[in-house]
Amino acid sequence: MFFSQAGARPQMWEVSPSEHKKWVEVFKACDEDNKGYLSREDFKVAVVMLFGYKPSKIEADSVMSSVDPNTSGILLEGFLNIVRQKKEVQLYWNEIRHIFTAFDRHYRGYLTLEDFTKAFRQVAPKLPERIILEVFREVDQDSDGHVSFKDFEYAMNYGQKRKQHGLDLLKEGEPL
Template identity: 40%
Template sequence: MSDILFKFGSYHLPERRHITETDRKHISAVFHQCDAGHKGHLTKEDLKVAVVSLLGYKPTKYEVEEMLRLADEIDGEKCMTLDHFMNVMSSKLSLVDKDDEIRQTFMVFDTQCRGFLTVEDLKKAFSQVAPHIATHRVETAFREVDRDGDGRVSYRDFEFMMKYYLDAL
């Protein structure tokens, strides 16, 4: 199956990604965590928190209204049931661009905006988020990702590593 849904010139939109059972369980867990008072539905405020938790951004008023447009009305207020939440969030998750996630992750490591990473960049990042990982392991991982051995991990090297890892999952 092609990985291109639509192509125009040199620009293309990626195909929607498949929603896995793990994704469905995560969506359900977020619903239940954000269902304040365990009412069995999400209010507008609950929904905003759920979107932040699941997708990592605060939705606009328009986006919230659109998500609630077809929702049930309970006590005069639009509320989202688990089934509706599963459908809406599955659709949104299927549009998440893995390449964008990889770019964002690379930018977190590339704190000096040079377009490449050094072993020092990785050591600094790992010392902050995973201080229990030994320095020699970080150096070994860096050498594996630095495919051309120039002491720098380019975005292409980083992307290759991330895609290889994501495909292996």
């Protein structure tokens, strides 16, 4: 699959000192009674402050289950790691959305084979037409001739997972 070669990659970016400071300040603000850790409820408030949404019960359960049983909550270092991971996922999703929007030149909310062909002609002019068609068919999950953002996001994530596991679908030596 083409996306496994050229797809968006999860961001690995350096946290700026000001962003790091903000995260620490949020931790301290949410650490009621200066316990040195965030309880489940404290964590939820911190996520609202940093990301603008209340985490689901499943997300909160997942985070709390990763906490060291010898502590009563999320310590600062753990919190900083969680926030960093959430930020990287957010940046990755934004990158996928940006790529989709660049392909969707007519602002229809879906991509056609023509959209794919035009985009690939700009970034990989020597890519054989059959590869573009193959990629389009693979990404068009329901074979309706339209690729929704959901289909596109799935393909980008699928390609990234395959790449991480060394399972790229493009045959070696095949031109991009």
